[in-house]
Amino acid sequence: MAVDAPPLRWMASLLYGAVLLTGLYFVVAGLAPEASAMSVAGFVAALLALLGVEQLDWRGPSTRRRAIVLLCVRILLLELVNAADPGGFARVLYVLVPFFAYFSLGRKAGLGLASAYLVAAVLRAGSVPDWQTNPEIVSDLLMFAIGLVLTLVTAAVAVEQQRSRIRAEQLVAELRQAQRQVAELSAAGERNRLARDIHDSLGHHLTAISVQLAKAEAFRDLDPAAADRAVSDAHRAAGRALREVRESVGALRAEPFFLATALESLAEGLDDAGFRVTCEIVGTEPFDRPAREALYRVAQEALTNARRHARADRVEVLLRCTDAAAVLEVSDNGRGFAVEAANGSGLPGMRERLAALGGSVRVESAPGTGTRVVAELPRLAVLS
Known part of the structure; x- marks a missing residue:
């Protein structure tokens, strides 16, 4: 099965266990005197094999071919269980076949097998004379039909829940991807902003300092006073650059x-x-x-x-x-x-x-x- 909800995972195994305990009770209580040791052993072995199939199904890869093989194995084992059932209650397990088919092969397969089992149950009942007036047979047919409907509805709900979970996981993955993209864009925008700030602020002041120092060098011998003024201007430009760096830091603190x-x-x-x-x-x-x-x-x-x-x-x-x-x-x-x-x-x-x-x-x-x-x-x- 491709279902992750624990109650649905264990539903089939719980039914197998219930039928096994019921059959063994009939044998121990002497309610099935015609049951032989061989048939009881086959009954127990087939149910244990079904439990093993469920464990194998949960833990294996989900492929259509594998699902068909496991469904056929379940059908064969269920026939063996019903043939050897000392209590006659194993017929209830037939409702699990459409249940498994719905999960692994789709809605059409589940409905098709449910219809086939219902027709087979009616044909089996029809082999009994005047079955329409037999309350026990009619009651069994009605309960079997209700069981098929309930299992199909349960399967449909579970499949839809699984699809919703997958869609939710996909949406979460898309949202995380979008968040990563937004973060990357924000980081890129911040890098561009910082690059512009460095170019516009520090680049401006470094240009001014470079010009003043070049001026000081050019006038060093010709006009020492002018050279001194240029050096002073370069110092002031350096001071302004330092103030703007501090202002940029202050901008993060929302200073005026x-x-x-x-x-x-x-x-x-x-x-x-x-x-x-x-x-x-x-x-x-x-x-x-x-x-x-x-x-x-x-x-x-x-x-x-x-x-x-x-x-x-x-x-x-x-x-x-x-x-x-x-x-x-x-x-x-x-x-x-x-x-x-x-x-x-x-x-x-x-x-x-x-x-x-x-x-x-x-x-x-x-x-x-x-x-x-x-x-x-x-x-x-x-x-x-």
């Missing part, structure tokens, strides 16, 4: 982050005689922290590109917060570039950040015309 303050601090830290940065804030910032951080990273990336690649000496940062949207503009007077040919990681990173919040980033530039970066977050994306 104000965009206007962060932009003004960013502009002040980069502003010097060769790279003028102005910052203007219009309106308040009625949006949540992820939106504020995304806009800040866009400004940071745009300023880094303006200083590192554009050779700009003047940059304007404008943040406008209205009831409809928050718009950040970073414009420089650098040498510009062909936007469609850009292949760095900064622009895709900016777009990913804003797209995740329902916003967008566009870059307006061409060789010799400067660059303008515009980041926009609509009200639905930025409101708390």
Whole structure:
């Protein structure tokens, strides 16, 4: 059988045991004087063999060929049991044949064998004259029919329970697979976020430090004071990098982050005689922290590109917060570039950040015309 429920597993064995005890009782009590020692031994041996078949069935692989062989063995052993039964109660075991067939071969096989056994019982009863008026025969037929119906219903319920359990196990497996996929996607998203943060934050400050140190090296002999100022600026950039690392850690603790303050601090830290940065804030910032951080990273990336690649000496940062949207503009007077040919990681990173919040980033530039970066977050994306 392919059923895991313990009560159904043991049902057939319990019936075999009941019939065995009943038959032995008849022999011991002298209620079956015609029973020979040979027939009693055959009766016991056949029932013990049936018990062994059940043990073999539970522990073996479930194949159709094996199920047919075991069903045929059961039918043969049941015939032997009924032929040698000293008490005449073994006929009740016939209801198990459709029961086993339903489990191992399907509903049609179970119903077919149940019909065949019922027809055989009626034909056997018909061999007795006036059987229709014999209460004992009619009662036996009725009870046998009821037994067949009950075993088929039990088999149907058990099979459906097994199918439901298999479906539930499959669903659990699918849910676990989905959970693993979600976890993998979450981990990938977190890795991408960290990569963007490192690029936008530490990369920006390392660029500033590199520029200041190069400046100090270039002016070391020509203008020691300028070189000293460049070294001081590099120290300040290193300090800002350290503060941003601490702020990133603080973000995990939900410490406050104000965009206007962060932009003004960013502009002040980069502003010097060769790279003028102005910052203007219009309106308040009625949006949540992820939106504020995304806009800040866009400004940071745009300023880094303006200083590192554009050779700009003047940059304007404008943040406008209205009831409809928050718009950040970073414009420089650098040498510009062909936007469609850009292949760095900064622009895709900016777009990913804003797209995740329902916003967008566009870059307006061409060789010799400067660059303008515009980041926009609509009200639905930025409101708390």
